[in-house]
Amino acid sequence: MVGERRVRLARRRRAIGMSQQDLADRLHVDVRSVGRWEAGGGDPQPWLRNSLALALDISVDELEALLRAGQPESASVPLTGHAIATAHTRQNERHAVVSTTAADELMSLRRSLASSVTDGALSGSLLFGLEETVRQYGLAARDQPASLLLADLTAELSEVQELLTRPRPLSTAAILTKIAARMAGLICLTLIKLDRRSEFRSWARVASSAAHEAGDPETISWVLAQEAYGHYYGGDLSEALAVAASAQQAAHAAPRVGSVLSAALEARLLAARGDKSRCERALGRAEDVLAHLPPEYINDSAFGYDEGQLRFHEGNAYTHLGDTAKAWLAQDAALELCAPADFMDRAFARLDRASCLISDGDAGSGLAYAIETMSNLSNQQRAGIISLRGRQLLRAIPEPRRHALPAAAELRDRLMTPDASEVPEP
Structure with missing residues (x-):
């Protein structure tokens, strides 16, 4: 079942003279997201909550209370510490009982809303909001359990898919296709983490098709690198090695996240086969790409790469090779450099x-x-x-x-x- 309408949240927005579109523009999100929150069909993403509270001129704790199941218009529930604690408890209970059927109903609702309210050209702010949403999911992918990201990613991508079905200028369609490819790649990565192998393979094909349709080498290389990791964790080392090579070729010799990811994976694959000399050459390529990676891509994100990640991959390669002295050094560096979260x-x-x-x-x-x-x-x-x-x-x-x-x-x-x-x- 779809959750009760959050009338108190909507009432607060109206009280400060904001329309749903005004609030969406302020947060750089699709107006449908605001409508979904108020309809009880979904929750604002964690990284949006501070901005949402600021836009509504309330505290984060007050926002959490407003996000509880809807109250009648006449209800006035004081925002006490007990009420806030109850809000968290109810939210956790609601998360614990959502079934696959309920998730399907939520997805159907989003698609229906998209068909009803979306037409005309997309604004620059909406496209920026979608790109920012993808970037934030890339950050969340490093420290959030995969199971908690999957439903939100699926819902967001269903909305992008609806936008893609409508006539658009070629330039807008290209941006949307790249966004779709990156979201599909994140779903692929999430399924890899959950070890859902058959679903991963299906999503890998979708992500690769979208990336090639977008024609962006950065996205193509990154998506292929995610696919290679999926084959690796699925135990298909030969396929992983072939796709990792394709990811590096797709980078066209430019320093890209996909090329360093796939070079590091190639090192791990070769180590698993006991090929130390080729493994170390692959590690050297990964070091070189990282040294030339543009600064905006050197970060602890699914769309970035940094030394902490490389040291982890290096340590894993030497662990496979049985060179525990070198593995220990790389592990020390990885544990020091990796973010605590x-x-x-x-x-x-x-x-x-x-x-x-x-x-x-x-x-x-x-x-x-x-x-x-x-x-x-x-x-x-x-x-x-x-x-x-x-x-x-x-x-x-x-x-x-x-x-x-x-x-x-x-x-x-x-x-x-x-x-x-x-x-x-x-």
Whole structure:
């Protein structure tokens, strides 16, 4: 079911003399997003809430209270600490019970609204808002659990798809197609993290088609790099290596995020095959591309790359090669450089360290380190490829020895995480 209308939120907007379009322009979002929030069909993204509260001239806590299920127009609920706490509780409960059917109904609503209210040329502010939304999702992809991003990404992309179905000037269509390709690539990345392999493959085809249609080398290279990572985590190393090479070719020798991502992945692939010389050459290419990457792309985002990410990839490559001394140095650098909120790369770097300890004959310490790593993550954070990596680590210990170690059973317990399909979506 679609949520109750948030009449108090709409009433606050009207009280300060703003239309839905005025508020949308202020936040650089589609006016349909404002209508959706007030209709109870969705929540403002976390990074918009400070700006939304400022636009409505209220505190963030007051905004959270207004985002509760709708109240009758005559209702007047004081914004007490208890009311705010109740708002958070109800929001969490609502997130926990949204089913696949409800998500489908929300998507259908968005598409219906898009068909009803969208016509004419798109304004520059709307296009800017869509591009900014994609950029913010790229940032959120580094520190938000994938399951929490998937529903919002799907909804946003459905709206872009509706815009693409209408006649547009070629220049506008090209921008929308690039936005669609990047959103599809983010969905692809999210499905990779959740280890939803069959869906990843379908979305990889969609993202690649959209990227090639947009004709933007940066986007093509980036989308192909995401596809290569999906094949890698899916265990198809030959396909991953071929797509990584395509991603570097698509960059046309220019320093692009896709080319450094795919070069780093190529190093990991070659390391998994035991090819140290070619692995180190690939690492050298990744170092060179990163050194020449434009400053605006050097960041901790899904659309950027930085030294912390490279050190993690380097550490993983040397872990595969069994060169634990070099792997340890790279892991130290990765853990120092990765943002504290970047739980995925930090967890992977720590699990690589656990693997090194096991490889060096200290299985007890390695398992203890892996248990500590998993214990610091929520179920949603562990779901998908992080749990997959933990299971790989366990399998690296010979079975008789594994059964004799109590820590192995404890780590197995930590890995009993619900499948991504069972993790509630917002």
